[in-house]
Amino acid sequence: MANLTVTITEDLILNGSTRGSTNQLTITGIESVxxxxxxxxxxxxxxxxxxxxxxxxxxxxVDIQDTKYIRVTNLDSTNxxxxxxxxxxxxxxxxxERSATISLPAGHSFVMGTPHDAIAxxxxxxxxxxxxxxxESIIVDSADQNVTVEVFVAGA
Numbered sequence: 159m160a161n162l163t164v165t166i167t168e169d170l171i172l173n174g175s176t177r178g179s180t181n182q183l184t185i186t187g188i189e190s191v192x193x194x195x196x197x198x199x200x201x202x203x204x205x206x207x208x209x210x211x212x213x214x215x216x217x218x219x220v221d222i223q224d225t226k227y228i229r230v231t232n233l234d235s236t237n238x239x240x241x242x243x244x245x246x247x248x249x250x251x252x253x254x255e256r257s258a259t260i261s262l263p264a265g266h267s268f269v270m271g272t273p274h275d276a277i278a279x280x281x282x283x284x285x286x287x288x289x290x291x292x293x294e295s296i297i298v299d300s301a302d303q304n305v306t307v308e309v310f311v312a313g314a
Contacts, residue, residue, distance in 0.1 A: 160188045162227060162312050164269075185226050185312065192220055192311040195233070198300040203242075206230060206309045207296040209273045211251045222251075222274045222292055224313040230296060231267040233306040238263050240299040245277055246292040254294040256281070 162185040168178030198204040207230070209222040232239050239262050244254035258279045262268055270276065273293035280287040298307050 159186070159314075161186050162188045164227070187314045188226065188312045190220075190224070190313050192313075193309065195306060195308045196298075197304055197306045198239070198298050200300055200302050200304050203297050203299045205295050205297050206307060207273075207311060209293055209295065220311050221313060222272075225273055225311055226314060227269075227271060227310075227312040228273065228296070229267055229269045229308075229310045230262070230298070231308040231310075232262045232264055233308055234264045234303070236264050237301070237303045237305055239305045239307060240301065241268055242297040242299060243277060243293055244295040244297060245279060246294040249275070249292050251292075252294075256291075259299075 164183045164185070165180065167180040170177040194206075196204060196206060207228060208216055208219045209225065210216050210219040211222055230241055240259050241262050242257050242259045245256040245258065246252065247255035256279050258277070260268060270293075275290040275292060277293050278287035278290050298305070
């Protein structure tokens with residue numbers, strides 16, 4: 159087993175004053191890594207992360223119970239990408255019933271911990287939803303440009 163160390167640093171000098179901080183997280187018990195760089199063609203969608211209870215049930219899936227860390231980084235220098243978080247609202251390891259889409263600017267990263275019981279959306283009101291559901295997959299939408307993203311998933 160290994161430890162994954164994640165460090166986030168903001169470094170800014172604004173009006174002569176230094177601002178920002180460094181935060182470090184150590185995730186223990188890492189035994190597997192899924193890492194890839196993938197180009198999504200213009201006007202296309204690509205599934206870059208797929209989670210399942212049993213990874214043998216789908217090619218390329220990661221184990222939803224064992225995954226501890228997910229990062230998607232937009233490697234494009236100018237174009238945004240949309241990342242769609244596909245949500246298994248029934249928590250039954252099936253096709254997603256809901257989604258939430260986030261615009262990821264050029265050079266930025268989206269980071270989350272476990273995909274198990276980790277996300278919720280409410281489409282009928284703007285209230286806080288606290289009954290967490292499983293993340294079924296992450297889809298990257300390229301809009302009208304070819305875009306490249308890096309995906310890093312670590313688990314037990």
